[in-house]
Amino acid sequence: MKNKKRTTIYDIAGKLNIAASSVSRALNNSNHVNEATKKLILKTAAELNYKRNTLASNLRKGQSKTIGVIVPFINQNFFSNVIAGIEEASYQKGYNLIICQSNESQNKEVKCINTLINQHVDCIVISLSVDSSDHRHLQNVIDNGIQLIQFDRVADELATLKVINDNEQASFEAVSHIIEQGYKRIALLEGPQNLNIFRQRKTGYLNALKKYNLPILDALIIENAWTKELGAKATRKLLNLAEPPDAIFASTSDFSALGVLEVASAMGIKVPSELGICGYSNEAFTEITSPSITTVDQFSIYMGKTVANLYFQEMDNKDETEIIPKIISIKPKLIIRSSTQRNG
């Protein structure tokens, strides 16, 4: 029962004593075949349990109907949601997904890209790894004639299709909200500044301080505090300052914010009355901590769908020879919860 050779169009052609080309045409519903023979072929194909060999088909047609996706980690909420979104939209169009993780390493990222190029994917969707420094591997994708779409963590200087969040605006709104709640000394936990998203969030933070005429205090800005542990560590440092902050904006992630919350609780500091906390990403748990954590929702599933549809749209009007770089910016939403509400 095992591993008999699969039935091919030649098997069908042989059985019906016709040419393979006719079988192929029938299977592709070409109107170049008589309706009766087409039916007969389809029937025979079903009987013989024929499955098209997509490899052969793609090789001949020079396309693979496959989209390659590279993310730092598959099992992080934001990314798995984006992937789910991409998958949903792609499935409807008959496209498949090949997923790779870069593990936040440019080294592996390069390998993933090469694999995907070898696989002749039609499109590569990527969110950069944290230590991504130069972008020759991305240029390589383009040079190989593969559509490249960057999302979330993008290389600004590369003119490709992009789907991003308006991080600066979201960050600005979050910090403005914090200020309006009466907090005066607002600390920032920032992420690796080689990633544009973290630079933008910092800019938003600075702009908000500026708008409300609050001083920028370098002591309250902590670099690379983007995990729960680093967030906790940074918080310990901040709260032990002679003049500690009265709010902490964990611009990097909700995990970082969780670290802040845990340290504050352990130190007996009351949230939000004595310390305001705001995270980023709207992870599921932010709703159920006590107090619940104010955060920013990035519409991750929608983002994934947008990425996929952007590709399909580009395909549709590929009569244009040149690719016009296009950027779709999604406005994230501030989710105000208990951890920053001390008015009202």
Added chain:
Amino acid sequence: MKNKKRTTIYDIAGKLNIAASSVSRALNNSNHVNEATKKLILKTAAELNYKRNTLASNLRKGQSKTIGVIVPFINQNFFSNVIAGIEEASYQKGYNLIICQSNESQNKEVKCINTLINQHVDCIVISLSVDSSDHRHLQNVIDNGIQLIQFDRVADELATLKVINDNEQASFEAVSHIIEQGYKRIALLEGPQNLNIFRQRKTGYLNALKKYNLPILDALIIENAWTKELGAKATRKLLNLAEPPDAIFASTSDFSALGVLEVASAMGIKVPSELGICGYSNEAFTEITSPSITTVDQFSIYMGKTVANLYFQEMDNKDETEIIPKIISIKPKLIIRSSTQRNG
């Protein structure tokens, strides 16, 4: 710059005035080529930015070095972790992953399987959707000579490779722990019984009650309470009984347990003193609710690695013509937290 034809082995062969077969052999590091020419070929290949066309290669070799994975939802913690595990192990072996979501629908599951068969994947890894009733589509995979590996939610009657959790034992231990904490009336929130995992967890529950000579009370067993909302609804019903339970085992998921906790909190019922709660899956948030939730860890990433390695191992000794069905059972771990601890 765009969409020039890619360089092929023929381009390399042409430039060096040798046969394509030699180029192929050099690229595959065959020792059938002179060391000097091999070097020259490799150098030229790099210069011309050659990328192997994996489609052609796979077509010729009759294998795709690709594993297809089908899960209900990509963006659920357990599944995304399993996928991350599979990806990690596969990547090391040079295998690619094609990911599909069944959306808990057998209908889509069938389509996914057909897609993967068409793609000529070497192996299909699947965790069944909840409404999966018959298993002809799985049989179809086997009939097409594709290795099938089931994990977590498996069809017992199908003799394939399987990687599962010992749900019955885990459930037994969880309920035993609850009983040992002095709870007497333990409710069970159970999942759809057509899935074997939920049947097994129920069995474990029943066995534990039996062992400790506790009565089985039908009123305390609620069917299909496997989301947060359904868990909450079930809890409202249970706690309004004339004789309400003093503990609830949400055997379906931690989300369900979270629903229980929220309703209990809203009703002013103290956890764990008045009500014990135990979930299943060790979702990240169970650690940070107050009180933290006792749950069962399924070692999901490890499970993914195990699945992948099981496949590679089978490949290695495929000299055996017949496939020996093999089941790997991973023993989950009870994580005891505050929500069930009222002794000590």
Added chain:
DNA sequence: TTTTAATCCGCAATCGATTGCCGGCATTTA
């Protein structure tokens, strides 16, 4: 010096599906 073996390389078939082109037959139009 001759035989044997080893090493390298090329030819050509192959994997399975697709598609441009040609030709036979039937139908329609002049």
Added chain:
DNA sequence: TAAATGCCGGCAATCGATTGCGGATTAAAA
């Protein structure tokens, strides 16, 4: 009736890489 058109089917090349086989050259053994 002859010419033009349309429909349907087959032939054969093609996509790019792999591989069995045979031949040529060189090195090693007798």
